[in-house]
Each structure stands twice: as C-alpha cells, then as structure tokens.
Amino acid sequence: ELKVEQNPLFLSMQEGKNYTIYCNYSTTSDRLYWYRQDPGKSLESLFVLLSNGAVKQEGRLMASLDTKARLSTLHITAAVHDLSATYFCAVDLSGYGGSQGNLIFGKGTKLSVKP
Amino acid sequence: NAGVTQTPKFQVLKTGQSMTLQCAQDMNHEYMSWYRQDPGMGLRLIHYSVGAGITDQGEVPNGYNVSRSTTEDFPLRLLSAAPSQTSVYFCASSPRGWSQPQHFGDGTRLSIL
Numbered sequence: 001e002l003k004v005e006q007n008p009l010f011l012s013m014q015e016g017k018n019y020t021i022y023c024n025y026s027t028t029s030d031r032l033y034w035y036r037q038d039p040g041k042s043l044e045s046l047f048v049l050l051s052n053g054a055v056k057q058e059g060r061l062m063a064s065l066d067t068k069a070r071l072s073t074l075h076i077t078a079a080v081h082d083l084s085a086t087y088f089c090a091v092d093l094s095g096y097g098g099s100q101g102n103l104i105f106g107k108g109t110k111l112s113v114k115p
Numbered sequence: 116n117a118g119v120t121q122t123p124k125f126q127v128l129k130t131g132q133s134m135t136l137q138c139a140q141d142m143n144h145e146y147m148s149w150y151r152q153d154p155g156m157g158l159r160l161i162h163y164s165v166g167a168g169i170t171d172q173g174e175v176p177n178g179y180n181v182s183r184s185t186t187e188d189f190p191l192r193l194l195s196a197a198p199s200q201t202s203v204y205f206c207a208s209s210p211r212g213w214s215q216p217q218h219f220g221d222g223t224r225l226s227i228l
Contacts, residue, residue: 009155033216042205043158045216088157102173103148103217107157 002027004091006106013079013113021109023072023089030067031092033103034074036085043088047074079113086110117141121206121220128196128227136191136223138206146209147189148173148217149181151202158205164189196227 003026013019023032034046047056049065049072056063060083062075072089090103122137140147148163150173160173162181170181178200180192189208193200203224207217 004157035216035219042221043207043219045218048214048216050214090158102160102163102171103158104160104174105150105157107155 002091002093002104004089004104004106006087006089006109009107009109011109011111013076013111015080015113015115016078018078019076021074021076021087021111023074023106025070025072025089025091025104027091027093028067028070029091029093030065032065032072033090033092034063034072035088035090037088037108038085046087074109076111079111081113081115084111084113119206119208119218119220121204121223123223124221125224126226128193128225130196130198130227132196134193134196136193136204136206136225138189138191138220139187140189140206140208140218141187142208142210142218143186144208144210144218145186146211146217147183148207149179149189149191150205150207151175151200152205152222153202161191161204193225198227201225201227 005024032049035043037043047063052067054065060077065072086108088108090105093102119140149161150158152158159175164170164183206220209217
C-alpha cells in the first residue's frame with residue numbers, strides 16, 4: 001500500500017525563523033507536487049518536482065526531491081505571517097501502475113507563523 | 116477563464132438521499148479527478164478519468180459513481196448518502212503531461228444528516 005507521510009503535521013514558527021517540512025513516500029515515483037491550502041479555500045500549486053535532485057524555489061519556499069531516499073523537503077526561510085497555511089505533498093503514480101490524475105496526498109502540515 | 120467550476124458550493128442532505136456534484140472545466144484538460152478532504156486525512160482520491168468515456172476508481176470509491184461523457188464535465192454521484200460521506204469534495208483537472216500540476220476547484224461542502 002502506498003503511503004505518503006508528512007512531518008510535522010503541525011508547526012508553529014516565529015517570524016524570521018527557518019524550518020523544513022518532510023514528505024516521505026513508500027513507492028517508487030519521480031514526480032512529486034507541493035500544494036498550499038488556506039483555511040476554507042482550494043488548493044494552490046506551489047512546486048512540481050519531476051526528477052531526482054530537482055530543486056525549485058519561489059520566494060521564501062524551496063522544495064527538493066530525492067527519489068532514491070523517497071523524500072521531498074519544503075524549506076521555509078525567514079518565515080513571515082503570510083506563509084501561514086496548510087501544505088500538502090502529493091505523489092503521482094503515473095508510470096508505476098497508475099494513471100495521470102492519480103495523486104496520493106500526505107495528510108498536510110498546518111503551519112502557523114507568529115510574530 | 117473560469118478554470119474548474121464546482122457546484123453547488125454547499126449542500127445539506129438527509130441520509131439515503133441521492134445527489135450529483137457537478138464539475139466543469141474550460142481548459143480542455145484530459146485528466147479529471149474527484150477527491151474528498153476530511154480533517155486530519157489530507158485528500159483522498161475517489162474516482163478519476165483520463166479522458167471522455169474512461170473512468171477508474173481511486174482509494175475510496177465506494178458509494179460514489181462517476182461518468183465522463185464530455186471532456187469538460189465530470190459529475191460525481193452519491194447514490195444513497197450516508198453520514199460518513201460528510202466531507203469537502205474537490206474536483207481537479209490537468210492536461211496531458213506529468214509536468215503540469217492539477218488545477219483544483221473551490222470545493223463543495225457536503226453535510227449528511
């Protein structure tokens with residue numbers, strides 16, 4: 001059974017601090033997605049990681065993928081209040097017995113950035 | 116460009132009732148999916164479609180039916196609503212090519228009494 005595990009599930013940070021969210025998955029995949037969700041809202045795509053060693057950065061967020069370790073990280077640099085949200089990683093099973101459009105999500109990391 | 120449109124946004128049903136959640140996209144995307152989101156559970160895939168006339172089951176398909184008669188529309192049917200189906204339902208679409216993320220609708224908040 002495919003599992004996608006995120007940790008921590010809850011994260012309270014102070015503004016200006018750095019932290020990393022981890023996403024481990026249990027099957028072979030070289031496609032991983034990060035999404036952001038604000039309370040009561042839809043999901044917004046942040047990053048698409050398509051190969052081993054992929055690194056993407058947008059503002060204070062940087063995502064990386066290590067397919068050999070089956071691990072992706074989302075690093076937050078100098079957090080600000082506007083980053084408060086829930087962050088999800090999702091693994092794409094297409095090419096490994098699944099079809100495109102078949103994403104398995106982690107349970108999400110609820111980030112709260114406090115002044 | 117409307118993107119992915121879900122209707123209704125909110126719905127309350129009684130146990131045993133049936134209903135259809137609508138999802139439409141105007142981006143000519145081939146792939147469409149339905150997820151449910153429950154507190155502490157992330158999103159779980161219910162059904163998905165890789166093109167008109169083709170659908171398949173996801174992680175939690177029981178109690179739900181789908182069809183895909185056109186590229187644009189992907190309705191989700193609850194056959195006989197149960198309280199365990201109380202959830203937020205999201206529809207998503209993506210074009211061919213795994214470099215593209217899925218685009219999500221705003222969700223339907225469904226309560227079953």
